[in-house]
Amino acid sequence: MATPTRAIVSWEGDSRDVLKTWPRDVQRDFGLSLRKLQDGERPTLDARPMQSVGQGVFELKAEDEAAWYRVIYLSKIGNTIYVLDSFTKKTRKTEKNDLNRARARLSNLKLRLQKEKIDAKRKSDK
Secondary structure (H helix, E strand, O other): OOOOOOOEEEEOOOHHHHHOOOOHHHHHHHHHHHHHHHOOOOOOOEEEEOOOOOOOEEEEEEEOOOOEEEEEEEEEEOOEEEEEEEEEEOOOOOOHHHHHHHHHHHHHHHHHHHHHHHHHHHHHHO
């Protein structure tokens, strides 16, 4: 029996750079959750659907005494999990600009994937 392939994580925009500025233990928690998602398992952190951003979009959540940490990602397409945004927040409410940035990255991602699909079809037709 073949072992399942681990999914790839694609970091959109500055999402990885932002996560790298967080405390080491918070980074580790998000890394573990993303690894679980790559393996097709449930994340260790709390996750919830973010339909306000788009279908198939979820939010991983963690917090410490300093802030609430969030990673917004698009569930697996093919063999890739797309991290749309990483940000911190100080209040319960997610800022409109954080949601808008995630929506814009999702929109750009969909366009890019559509173009890649068209380009691949053109290549195979030659």
